[in-house]
Amino acid sequence: MGRADILTEAQDLLLDLGDVAFLSGALSEVERMLLQRLPVLTEIRLVATTWAFGQWTNSTTTYTDATVSIQAGGPQALTTLTTNDGHLLGAKGFFEEVRYTVSVAAVGGTPVLEYTYWNGATWRTLTPVSPPTFTATGVQTLIFAAPDDWRQGTPTGVTFPANFDADQCWVRVRFTTAPTVTAPVITALVILTALYPLSNEVLQLLAVVYYPQELEPVPVQNALDLWNQSWPTLTGVPAYVSQQMDALHRVRLVPRPTAVGPIGPALSSGIPLPTDNTLVVMTVEVPTCDDTPQWWDGIASYLVAAADAQRLTEAQDLALAGVLGELSDDLIGMLRGVWEAQGMESTPPRFPMLRR
Amino acid sequence: MWNPCCFGGAYWGQKFFGSAYFAAAYFSKNGVTDGSNLGSPLTAQDVLTLVQSDLDDQGVRFDTSLFLRHLSRAQDWVTIRYQLLRATFPLVTAAQVPFYAVPCTLARLVVVTHVTNSAGLVLDPVGLADLRYVDLLWAQTAGTPAQFYRIGWRYLGLRPVPDAIDTLRVTGLMVPTPVTALTDVLEIPASYVPELVLVVSGLLVLSEERRYQEGLRRIREGLGIPARTPQPVTVVPSTPAEAR
Numbered sequence: 001m002g003r004a005d006i007l008t009e010a011q012d013l014l015l016d017l018g019d020v021a022f023l024s025g026a027l028s029e030v031e032r033m034l035l036q037r038l039p040v041l042t043e044i045r046l047v048a049t050t051w052a053f054g055q056w057t058n059s060t061t062t063y064t065d066a067t068v069s070i071q072a073g074g075p076q077a078l079t080t081l082t083t084n085d086g087h088l089l090g091a092k093g094f095f096e097e098v099r100y101t102v103s104v105a106a107v108g109g110t111p112v113l114e115y116t117y118w119n120g121a122t123w124r125t126l127t128p129v130s131p132p133t134f135t136a137t138g139v140q141t142l143i144f145a146a147p148d149d150w151r152q153g154t155p156t157g158v159t160f161p162a163n164f165d166a167d168q169c170w171v172r173v174r175f176t177t178a179p180t181v182t183a184p185v186i187t188a189l190v191i192l193t194a195l196y197p198l199s200n201e202v203l204q205l206l207a208v209v210y211y212p213q214e215l216e217p218v219p220v221q222n223a224l225d226l227w228n229q230s231w232p233t234l235t236g237v238p239a240y241v242s243q244q245m246d247a248l249h250r251v252r253l254v255p256r257p258t259a260v261g262p263i264g265p266a267l268s269s270g271i272p273l274p275t276d277n278t279l280v281v282m283t284v285e286v287p288t289c290d291d292t293p294q295w296w297d298g299i300a301s302y303l304v305a306a307a308d309a310q311r312l313t314e315a316q317d318l319a320l321a322g323v324l325g326e327l328s329d330d331l332i333g334m335l336r337g338v339w340e341a342q343g344m345e346s347t348p349p350r351f352p353m354l355r356r
Numbered sequence: 357m358w359n360p361c362c363f364g365g366a367y368w369g370q371k372f373f374g375s376a377y378f379a380a381a382y383f384s385k386n387g388v389t390d391g392s393n394l395g396s397p398l399t400a401q402d403v404l405t406l407v408q409s410d411l412d413d414q415g416v417r418f419d420t421s422l423f424l425r426h427l428s429r430a431q432d433w434v435t436i437r438y439q440l441l442r443a444t445f446p447l448v449t450a451a452q453v454p455f456y457a458v459p460c461t462l463a464r465l466v467v468v469t470h471v472t473n474s475a476g477l478v479l480d481p482v483g484l485a486d487l488r489y490v491d492l493l494w495a496q497t498a499g500t501p502a503q504f505y506r507i508g509w510r511y512l513g514l515r516p517v518p519d520a521i522d523t524l525r526v527t528g529l530m531v532p533t534p535v536t537a538l539t540d541v542l543e544i545p546a547s548y549v550p551e552l553v554l555v556v557s558g559l560l561v562l563s564e565e566r567r568y569q570e571g572l573r574r575i576r577e578g579l580g581i582p583a584r585t586p587q588p589v590t591v592v593p594s595t596p597a598e599a600r
Binding site: 008009012013015039040041042044206207209211212213214216267268269270271273274280282284291292293294295298316319320322323326327330331333334335338339342343 | 422425426429432433436437439448449450452453454455456457462463464465466467468469481482483484485487488492493494495496506507508509510511529531534562563564566568569571572575576579581584
C-alpha cells in the first residue's frame with residue numbers, strides 16, 4: 001500500500017473524475033488531520049548529543065577535524081596567521097553558548113572576528129550577544145541567540161574529511177583580521193547544545209529520554225520560569241524537556257547537557273542502541289514515505305476523495321463529501337475503540353498536540 | 357449454479373430472521389449441515405456472485421478490478437470491526453535493547469494485543485506515559501521483561517529492558533491480505549460473509565451508483581454501526597418572560 005493506492009481508491013469513489021493534482025496535494029494535509037484523530041503513527045529517533053570542532057582553511061574551504069583531540073585536552077589553534085582562516089563549530093542541535101579555555105592568547109595586531117551560521121543555503125551573519133576575547137587567556141565565552149533559520153545540514157562548498165558526519169548545525173568563526181604574531185590556542189572546549197530540531201512532520205512528542213533517564217515535560221512559562229528564572233543558563237544532566245511546535249519545531253533540554261552521547265550501533269531491532277547521554281525522541285509524526293498501515297490508506301482515501309468533492313459546488317459532490325466524511329468518522333471511531341480496548345492511550349497526557 | 361432468486365430470498369431472510377438463516381442458505385450450497393465442516397474456502401468470486409445477486413435487480417455495473425479493491429477494503433473494515441484475524445510472529449530480543457520495531461507484515465498490523473516470552477509468561481501491557489511513575493530509568497533498568505508498551509503502531513518496548521536474548525511471541529490484530537484476483541481465497545470466516553457482502557455492496561452503491569445514503573446505510577449495517585440520529589434543536593429561552 002502507499003500513496004498511489006490511496007489516490008487510486010479515491011478516484012474509485014470519484015468515478016475517476018477527481019483532480020489528480022489536487023488529490024496529490026491534499027494528501028499530506030489529510031494525513032495530518034487523520035493523525036490528530038488517530039495518533040498512532042510514530043517514530044523513535046536517536047539524536048547524538050555530540051559536537052564537532054575543526055580548523056577552517058579559507059583558501060581551500062577545508063575543514064580539518066580536531067574534535068577528538070580537543071575533547072582529550074590536546075591543544076588546538078583557533079586559527080592561523082592567515083586572514084579569513086578560523087574554525088568551525090558543529091553540533092547535532094542548536095547551541096547558544098560556547099566556552100573556550102584559552103591557554104595561549106592571540107598576539108599581534110588587532111584581530112577581528114566574523115561569526116556566521118549555515119542556514120541550509122548560505123553562511124549568514126551571526127551577531128553574538130557576548131563575543132569572546134581571544135587576546136586573553138582563561139575561559140572565554142561566545143553567547144548568541146540561535147537564529148530561527150539555522151538549519152542542520154552539510155554546508156556546500158566545504159571539504160570535509162572522508163567518512164565525517166557533516167550533517168550538523170554549523171557556526172563558522174573566521175578571523176577577518178588575523179593575529180600577526182601568535183594564533184590563539186585552546187586546551188578545552190564546551191559547546192552547550194540545548195535545542196534539538198524536530199521534523200516539520202512531528203505533531204506531538206510522546207516521550208524524550210536523555211539516556212537513560214526520561215525527561216519531565218514542562219512548559220516554559222508556567223513551570224520553568226516559576227522553578228528557576230536562571231534556567232536558560234543552567235548546565236548539567238538534563239531533567240526537563242519542553243517542546244516548541246510553532247513555526248519552529250524544537251525540543252529544549254533543561255539544564256543544558258555538558259556531556260556528549262554518541263549513538264550506538266545499528267541493531268536488528270530496527271533502532272540503534274542508545275548510549276549514555278544519547279537523546280531518544282519518540283514522536284507522533286506524519287508519514288513521509290509509503291510505509292503506512294493498510295487500514296490507514298483506506299481512511300485516507302475516503303478523506304482525500306471527500307476533500308476533492310468538497311471543493312466543488314454541485315450538490316451531488318457536496319453530498320458525496322458529507323457521506324465520505326461520515327464514513328470516515330465511523331471508521332475512526334471504530335479504530336479508536338479497538339486501541340482503547342487494548343489499553344493504548346489515544347492521547348498522551350503530557351505534551352500538547354500541534355493543531356492547525 | 358446459484359439461482360439468484362433463491363439467494364435474494366436468503367438475503368431478505370437474513371434481514372428478517374437474522375444471519376443464521378442467511379448462513380444456513382449459503383452453507384447449504386457447500387454441503388454444510390452441522391456447522392462442523394465449513395466446506396470449501398470462500399473466494400473473491402464467491403463474494404462477487406453474492407454481491408451481484410444482491411444488487412442485480414438494481415442494475416449496478418462495475419469492473420472486476422474496482423470490485424476487488426472495494427472487496428479488499430471491505431475485508432479490512434469487517435475484520436477490524438469483529439476482530440477476526442490475528443497473527444503471531446517471533447520477536448528476538450537482545451540484551452540492553454529497550455525498543456523494537458515490530459517485524460513481519462507491518463502494513464497489515466492494526467495493534468499488538470499480546471506478548472509472551474519463551475517461558476510462556478504473558479507480558480502485561482502498560483502505557484508509555486505510565487512508565488515514568490514507576491521508574492525514571494525505565495529505558496535502562498534491566499531484567500526479565502514482564503511488561504510491554506506500545507509506542508504507536510509499529511514499535512514495542514519492554515520493561516524491564518531485556519538482560520538476555522529471548523524470542524518473544526507477539527500477537528496482533530491484523531487485516532487480511534488484499535485480494536487481487538477473483539480466485540483469491542478470503543481469510544475471514546465464512547460466517548461473516550453476510551457482513552462482508554453488505555459492506556462491499558455499500559461501497560459499490562456509494563461509488564458507482566452515487567446513492568450515497570443507501571451505500572452508507574449498507575456499510576453501517578455490515579459493521580454494526582448505528583445510524584446517527586439527528587439531534588433536535590433546543591431553543592433556550594433567554595428571559596423568564598419567554599420561558600412562560
